[in-house]
Amino acid sequence: MANGQWYPPEWPDRxxxxxxxxxxxxxxxxxxxxxxxxxxxxxxxxGPLVHMLxxxxxxxxxxxxxxxxxxxxxxRDEHKIRWAGPTRxxxxxxxxxxxxxxxxxxxxxxxxxxxxAVVLLxxxxxxxxxxxxxxxxxxxxxxxxxxRDLSFAxxxxxxxxxxxxxxxxxxxxxxxxxxxxxxxDTWFFVASLPEGQRTRNASTEADRTVWIHPSEAAAAYDKGxxxxxxxxxxxxxxxxxxxxxxxxxAAAQDRDLTPVLxxxxxxxxxxxxxxxxxxxxxxxxxxxxxAPA
Numbered sequence: 001m002a003n004g005q006w007y008p009p010e011w012p013d014r015x016x017x018x019x020x021x022x023x024x025x026x027x028x029x030x031x032x033x034x035x036x037x038x039x040x041x042x043x044x045x046x047g048p049l050v051h052m053l054x055x056x057x058x059x060x061x062x063x064x065x066x067x068x069x070x071x072x073x074x075x076r077d078e079h080k081i082r083w084a085g086p087t088r089x090x091x092x093x094x095x096x097x098x099x100x101x102x103x104x105x106x107x108x109x110x111x112x113x114x115x116x117a118v119v120l121l122x123x124x125x126x127x128x129x130x131x132x133x134x135x136x137x138x139x140x141x142x143x144x145x146x147x148r149d150l151s152f153a154x155x156x157x158x159x160x161x162x163x164x165x166x167x168x169x170x171x172x173x174x175x176x177x178x179x180x181x182x183x184x185d186t187w188f189f190v191a192s193l194p195e196g197q198r199t200r201n202a203s204t205e206a207d208r209t210v211w212i213h214p215s216e217a218a219a220a221y222d223k224g225x226x227x228x229x230x231x232x233x234x235x236x237x238x239x240x241x242x243x244x245x246x247x248x249x250a251a252a253q254d255r256d257l258t259p260v261l262x263x264x265x266x267x268x269x270x271x272x273x274x275x276x277x278x279x280x281x282x283x284x285x286x287x288x289x290x291a292p293a
Contacts, residue, residue: 004221012285014179015264015271025178028185032109033070037245038193045213048245051199054208065227069116076151077104084126085166106165109189111152116203122161131196169252174231177262190252192245214239230281
């Protein structure tokens with residue numbers, strides 16, 4: 001492959017089945033992922049670093065691909081929760097969903113970042129952030145969250161913390177193609193690493209984590225050295241113009257959240273797979289089932 005685009009071998013058959021009407025798309029599950037940024041000495045490559053993890057090759061979905069911390073919405077993410085920052089009504093308007101759903105998506109973004117990277121966007125008050133999340137008691141709570149023995153609302157209550165929704169910026173939204181057996185309706189957010197906190201690979205789904213400049217990660221993808229899904233490399237390229245994490249967060253306010261959904265169409269003797277607005281990911285798949293171009 002010319003680059004590191006994740007491309008499962010079963011896609012051509014599933015695309016053909018969808019085009020022929022023999023495949024019924026599954027409903028996508030709501031999810032959230034966070035591009036966690038931190039500023040660094042820009043003596044070499046200017047701009048903030050982004051935190052990425054590599055999914056274990058044994059994973060059924062995107063095994064071996066680099067991604068950001070994130071995951072699916074827990075139904076309990078809609079429950080009453082300690083909240084600071086823009087109102088649920090504001091987030092409802094920004095994300096284009098009902099208020100309860102908006103809260104659940106924002107909550108999932110904060111919860112999953114804590115579960116997978118041990119970074120917590122919450123504080124004792126609406127204008128503070130917890131400075132240290134290390135220690136056996138913190139790890140016990142995090143493990144309970146991962147096991148779903150503890151809801152995020154319960155976790156915040158027992159810790160006396162409020163979720164800081166103002167520390168997140170909604171960046172983009174991608175929906176897994178209709179021919180995929182596992183589908184997600186994913187909102188991508190940006191956030192800055194809080195002072196005093198440190199990332200750690202706490203995810204059972206990842207075997208490596210890195211802090212890397214978006215342009216360097218994109219260059220490695222272009223060389224075929226890093227494997228990524230289309231939304232990951234697309235968002236990396238979008239982050240490269242910003243000199244600081246603060247600039248990227250400010251830019252999020254004006255980002256278009258129209259969902260990106262791949263379209264598969266039959267054109268003559270081939271299937272054309274395209275992501276609207278992202279021509280670099282277009283694939284031409286011969287109907288005979290040969291390797292995609």
